[in-house]
Amino acid sequence: MVEIKLFNKSQLFEYIYSSDFGNSNCIPITIHRALSQFKNTKLHEEDVILLIAFCNGNVIGYLGVLPDILSFNNNVIRIGWLSCLWVSDEFRGNGISYNLIIKALELWDNKLLTSDYVSYTKKIYDKTKLFNLKPYVKKGIRLYLKSDMQNILPPKKPFLSKFLFLFKILDFILNAFLNLRILLFYKFHTNFDFEYTNYADDEINDFIKSKQNNQLFKKDKNDLNWIIQNPWILSEDKKSNLNKKYYFSSTVNLFRFHLIKIKNKRKELVGVILFSEKDKSLKIPYIYHNNIDCIIETIYFHVHVWKIKTLTTFNIEIVEGLKKGKSHPEVLKKEIIRNYIVSNPLSEYLFSPEIIIQDGDGDSVFT
CATH class of the missing domain: 3.40.630 (Aminopeptidase)
Structure with missing residues (x-):
């Protein structure tokens, strides 16, 4: 059975220093990257910054979120940048990526961005019907x-x-x-x-x-x-x-x-x-x-x-x-x-x- 677990700052801190993390078949974040995330000036204590999919205790997928603030015409909006979406080869095609993205959208009030995505993931984002079909392009x-x-x-x-x-x-x-x-x-x-x-x-x-x-x-x-x-x-x-x-x-x-x-x-x-x-x-x-x-x-x-x-x-x-x-x-x-x-x-x-x-x-x- 696949279970998606959510990690805010304190939960992720506890996880990266646990035996489960060190003994895992793969790790969903490096320790130095997690410590960097904790010092993000835009981070709130309750923000979910990592979603991990587990199956029988093993990491089979993960998705990171980097909190930020968008400012435009006196509008100030808290948003998240999706970062490092990964699913194990063994579980690809089972909707793990889709479920991680849907959950992240729910947690971040549908206010998410991602840049330099891998081309095949575009279909997954489109499937949610919650992202603009046309990407924003920088030449x-x-x-x-x-x-x-x-x-x-x-x-x-x-x-x-x-x-x-x-x-x-x-x-x-x-x-x-x-x-x-x-x-x-x-x-x-x-x-x-x-x-x-x-x-x-x-x-x-x-x-x-x-x-x-x-x-x-x-x-x-x-x-x-x-x-x-x-x-x-x-x-x-x-x-x-x-x-x-x-x-x-x-x-x-x-x-x-x-x-x-x-x-x-x-x-x-x-x-x-x-x-x-x-x-x-x-x-x-x-x-x-x-x-x-x-x-x-x-x-x-x-x-x-x-x-x-x-x-x-x-x-x-x-x-x-x-x-x-x-x-x-x-x-x-x-x-x-x-x-x-x-x-x-x-x-x-x-x-x-x-x-x-x-x-x-x-x-x-x-x-």
């Missing part, structure tokens, strides 16, 4: 700044693993050519001063609060500090036995946030940017600025200094700037999209033409 761009065939191709097509040595040689040759082009034809300088910090202070707080009028999910220094200090992916050379039981990403060789104040030569704050770096892949969860040029220049400068291999963004201002820019050579420029599933009560807000959703909103900032 983005991915720049491949270095050749990295050895890491990109084999995971997509396992049979290509036999050519790993060849890919390494090709990467070396192509990157040597790129580096020579950069040395001869590109000069990376900046008209701005950068202050690197791992803590959002009052100066950052005042600046970003003045730059987010049309943003649905407004942030302050407490939100940024929670994110920076409580990542869901850790930098570890080797994954622990416990974390090996978790289906989704929990560790990589390198994961870190970079919070930067951008100042002009008069020492005036003109921009704030939060980068997330994962094994030489760079994303830009949050930007705040007086002029987008300072952001574009900051991006080009740091992909060079940090020797970034891929850069991904869905921010329309950055996308347009990168399409026009010629400040860094790339191997490939690829247009991509991110789809958001939106529950019906939230559709009027998400599909309003003037709204802005930052790349990091929801759980995207942690991945």
